[in-house]
Amino acid sequence: AEGDIDTVTYATISSKGILEAVNQVLAGPAQEEPEAQAPAVSVEGNTATVTARGFTGTFDVNVTLDENGAVASVKVGKPSTEQDEPYLQMVKDSKTFLAQFVGKTGEIAEGDIDTVTYATISSKGILEAVNQVLSAHGAQ
Numbered sequence: 231a232e233g234d235i236d237t238v239t240y241a242t243i244s245s246k247g248i249l250e251a252v253n254q255v256l257a258g259p260a261q262e263e264p265e266a267q268a269p270a271v272s273v274e275g276n277t278a279t280v281t282a283r284g285f286t287g288t289f290d291v292n293v294t295l296d297e298n299g300a301v302a303s304v305k306v307g308k309p310s311t312e313q314d315e316p317y318l319q320m321v322k323d324s325k326t327f328l329a330q331f332v333g334k335t336g337e338i339a340e341g342d343i344d345t346v347t348y349a350t351i352s353s354k355g356i357l358e359a360v361n362q363v364l365s366a367h368g369a370q
Contacts, residue, residue: 276294280359280362280363282356284318285313286313287313289306289352290306292305295367298335299335299364299367300332300333300335302332303332306356317348320346320349320352321346326344328356337364343357
């Protein structure tokens with residue numbers, strides 16, 4: 231992640247370019263980017279499931295809402311790629327990350343949630359999924 235490296239003074243853009251290139255190599259062969267679109271929300275009872283994007287693939291996020299439309303719990307499913315497994319495990323192991331969403335009723339800004347160190351992309355994928363559920367619930 232960008233915050234994990236020190237850029238060279240007066241060469242910030244070049245430093246970031248090198249970081250991006252290294253991250254692409256670490257990610258493995260380029261995968262075709264799916265067309266950008268809002269993830270579909272499927273609802274069963276008071277639990278909605280959204281497919282979120284991780285570092286190299288996708289994973290399901292189950293968001294349960296209470297009777298007032300507030301987040302009661304957030305659970306993370308299995309990733310579609312092996313590369314995402316360690317990042318999602320860090321998210322699942324964090325005692326505080328998923329608890330940050332409980333009680334939220336409206337859109338949650340990225341700055342309002344502390345991401346899991348070394349699992350930033352997965353953390354943001356979960357944030358986007360929760361916001362999608364809250365948005366869909368608010369539109370009902």
